[in-house]
Amino acid sequence: MGKPARLTIPTEPIGSIPRPVDLIERIAKGDSEDPNLAPFYEDAIRDTIERFEATGSPVITDGEQRKYHNFATYCVHGLPNTAPGGFKISFSDGHTRRLSRLTSGPFRYRRYADCYLDVAMRYALVPVKQAVISPSALSLMYPSESVPDYSREQFIEDLLNEHGTEIRRCLKKGAHKVQVDFTEGRLAVKIDPSGHLLNSFIDLNNLALSRFSPEERRRIGVHTCPGNDLDSTHSADVDYAELLPSLFELKAGNFYIALAGERDRRHALQTIRKYRKPDQRVFVGVTAPADPDIETPEEVRDRVLEASEYIPIEHLGTTDDCGFSPFSDDTSTSRDTAFAKIRARVLGTKLAENHIGGAL
Numbered sequence: 001m002g003k004p005a006r007l008t009i010p011t012e013p014i015g016s017i018p019r020p021v022d023l024i025e026r027i028a029k030g031d032s033e034d035p036n037l038a039p040f041y042e043d044a045i046r047d048t049i050e051r052f053e054a055t056g057s058p059v060i061t062d063g064e065q066r067k068y069h070n071f072a073t074y075c076v077h078g079l080p081n082t083a084p085g086g087f088k089i090s091f092s093d094g095h096t097r098r099l100s101r102l103t104s105g106p107f108r109y110r111r112y113a114d115c116y117l118d119v120a121m122r123y124a125l126v127p128v129k130q131a132v133i134s135p136s137a138l139s140l141m142y143p144s145e146s147v148p149d150y151s152r153e154q155f156i157e158d159l160l161n162e163h164g165t166e167i168r169r170c171l172k173k174g175a176h177k178v179q180v181d182f183t184e185g186r187l188a189v190k191i192d193p194s195g196h197l198l199n200s201f202i203d204l205n206n207l208a209l210s211r212f213s214p215e216e217r218r219r220i221g222v223h224t225c226p227g228n229d230l231d232s233t234h235s236a237d238v239d240y241a242e243l244l245p246s247l248f249e250l251k252a253g254n255f256y257i258a259l260a261g262e263r264d265r266r267h268a269l270q271t272i273r274k275y276r277k278p279d280q281r282v283f284v285g286v287t288a289p290a291d292p293d294i295e296t297p298e299e300v301r302d303r304v305l306e307a308s309e310y311i312p313i314e315h316l317g318t319t320d321d322c323g324f325s326p327f328s329d330d331t332s333t334s335r336d337t338a339f340a341k342i343r344a345r346v347l348g349t350k351l352a353e354n355h356i357g358g359a360l
């Protein structure tokens with residue numbers, strides 16, 4: 001008789017790791033695509049992957065070292081048919097970030113995220129996941145007044161095609177998962193409490209997800225969070241009960257849900273229990289990137305055990321609440337702190353596995 005299968009709780013990061021300060025300073029002096037910066041990007045990626053693997057994380061990312069200027073606009077940065085001054089995101093500490101806006105059609109990505117995978121997989125010894133931006137976030141680039149000779153409908157069709165191409169390229173290259181960043185989901189409820197904006201985002205993202213087979217969707221996930229920039233959030237005051245019922249309508253196999261930094265985790269978990277579909281896996285956030293205190297493995301273990309009261313263990317995973325610097329110039333969290341939190345996530349998830357496995 002073989003040994004009984006060991007219980008494993010999958011654990012994955014969200015994506016970004018703070019860039020080395022030297023790299024941030026070099027980019028600030030010039031053009032993010034200056035070929036002279038290539039060796040510095042390469043060093044940052046190699047160092048990030050080495051340190052990521054040293055944490056024991058069974059799945060890693062490239063830390064988004066090359067995603068300029070952020071998790072949302074990396075694919076359109078530098079397009080000639082865009083201009084600054086698009087959609088504005090307001091954070092709780094009073095600072096704002098702005099997307100770019102489309103000035104003419106047609107809409108095409110300038111780069112697909114699989115270009116980052118190419119580099120990361122050259123260095124990585126363990127599986128690499130890749131985050132991509134959601135169609136709903138990029139839909140905010142189309143201005144409220146229409147673009148001449150390029151209707152909103154044409155834009156949406158082009159956007160869905162580009163997003164679909166990006167995911168397919170990442171899947172084909174062997175991404176462990178492709179995670180669609182959907183931070184604007186919770187923000188949508190804040191902007192429009194009626195829920196219309198959120199539901200339009202869900203519909204749009206489902207049009208994109210429908211283009212994939214059920215098997216492909218098991219490798220596709222969606223990330224939700226209240227935002228994380230300069231240790232500040234944009235929508236933490238929105239009750240998860242306003243978001244999660246719609247979120248779980250998304251045709252994705254995996255959900256990466258910020259939870260460690262929530263004021264009332266059990267309330268969020270009750271909502272997850274009520275609305276999660278039977279085949280959907282939930283990776284709960286067990287570390288809070290915006291909190292300067294480093295979680296202990298025991299704290300993480302307790303958060304996993306708490307979540308296991310609401311989510312069947314075979315559909316539970318753990319993650320960080322968010323990336324550690326979704327905007328590339330954010331130095332509010334150090335690389336050392338980010339990796340220490342990731343190590344705590346990995347160790348704490350193991351402790352929970354042993355605890356639950358021992359109790360089976």
Ligand SMILES: [Zn+2]
Binds near residue numbers: 014183224225228321
């Ligand atoms: Zn996030």
